[in-house]
Amino acid sequence: MKALQLTALRTVALVDVPEPAPPPPGHALVRTLRIGVCGSDLHAYNGRQMFVEFPRILGHELAVEVLSLNGEADFAPGEVVCVNPFLSCGDCPTCRAGRTNCCTRLRTLGVHIDGGMCERFTVPIAKLHHAQGLTWEQLATVEPLCIGHHAVRRGAPQPGERALVIGAGPIGLAVLAGLQGTGVRVTVAERSPTRRRFLTQTLGYTSVVESAEGQLAELVIDATGSPAAMSAAPNYVVHGGRLVYVGHQPGDFSLHNPLMHAREITVLFSRNANELDFGWVISRLQQKIVDPTPWFAPLTAPAEVAASFPVWLDPEQGIVKPVIDFTRL
Ligand SMILES: [Zn+2]
Ligand SMILES: [Zn+2]
Incomplete structure (x- = not known):
């Protein structure tokens, strides 16, 4: 069968790989x-994803059709579902506490192990979610939306509060979707003029700034993954406020202790998402509280992917969410 494999730094190839083994129990x-x-995936392509080794089949934002099931399941062959790609062990203390998103033995599809950019693969039944009438494209955006919703849940926004989102890349946009309907007043700080235009003209945000400088909010969510921006983020948190880091990067960053102390800032990190987030996002998509339709670029065929990566990586191309049509092989 065909698979899109990251074979080396900045090299994606459509290759033949063996069929997956029959699904084990469950x-x-x-x-x-x-x-x-x-x-x-773009970071992995550029060698900036710390958990990815080559060769790797990327891909974890999935709409899939169930072909066969080994074990008791509330799903039927032929059903289209979405996949929670965060394969948690289920029995470490973290999993037992319900924090499966940061399981100590976590394996993420397309990151630690081969993912879904292939024709067929096996996945635990427990990680499937019913489509609930969502389109295939919507199902493929459930996972990225979950990353933003999890960060928002960590920050526990209260109606009437101000929220400042720093960085409106894919994660920042998912955070903005997560804040929708929570009753907070949102300001977005984003450096790219193309992305700022998308925020104001397409998504209708009215408070969009180039730099977070001078802003103050009860809840600040950093989605930059830039050490300089992450160190500066506490400046924008009110006394007694909360700061959530959902972006990450492979090195250290510093926090100015006197400021953190004086403002008694609550600092939270947000990693991945868990079943609660999947349920919440699917129901918000169903109710149209969240609508990712403006994110979609025209569908890409697998054969076009290798040539498309450099385009997707250029922020001024204005592509928000590339989606690959794996039925067009
Ligand atoms: Zn675990
Ligand atoms: Zn993702």
Whole structure:
């Protein structure tokens, strides 16, 4: 079968790989229909994803069709579902506490292990979610939306508060979607003029600034992954406020102790998402509280992906969410 493999730095190839083994107990064999390209796939391509080794089949933003099931399941062959790609162990203390998103033995599809940019693969049945009437493209955006919703849940926004989102890349946009309907007043700080235009003209945000300088909010969510921006973020948190870091980067960053202390800032980190986030996002998509339609670029065929990566990586091209149509092989 065909798979899109990251074979080396900045090299993606459509290759032939062996068919997956029959699903072990508790697993399903699934067929990839649509797959979103994540910021982390772009980082992996550039060698900036710390957990990815070559060769790796990328892809974790998935709309798939169930082909067969090995074990009791509330799903049927032929059903289209979305996949929670965060494969948690289920029995470490963190999993037992319900924090499966940061399981000590976490394996993420397309990151630690091969992912969904292939025709067929197996996945635990427990990680499938019913489509609930969503389109294939919407199903492929559930996972990235979950990253933003999890960060928002960590920050626990209260109606009437101000929220400042720093960085409106893929994660920042998912955070903005997560803040929708929470009753906070949102300001977005984003450096790219193309992305600022998208925020104001397409998404209708009215408070969009180039720099966070001078802003103050009860809840600040950093989605930059830039050490300089992450160090500066506490400046924008009110006394007694909360700061959530959802962006990450491979090195250290510093926090100015006197300021953190004086303002008694609550600092939270946000990693991945868990089943609660998947349920919440699917229901918000169903209710149209969140609508990712403006994110979608025209669908890409697998054969076009290798040539498309440099385009997707150029922020001024204005591509928000590339989606690969894996049925067009
Ligand atoms: Zn993703
Ligand atoms: Zn675990």
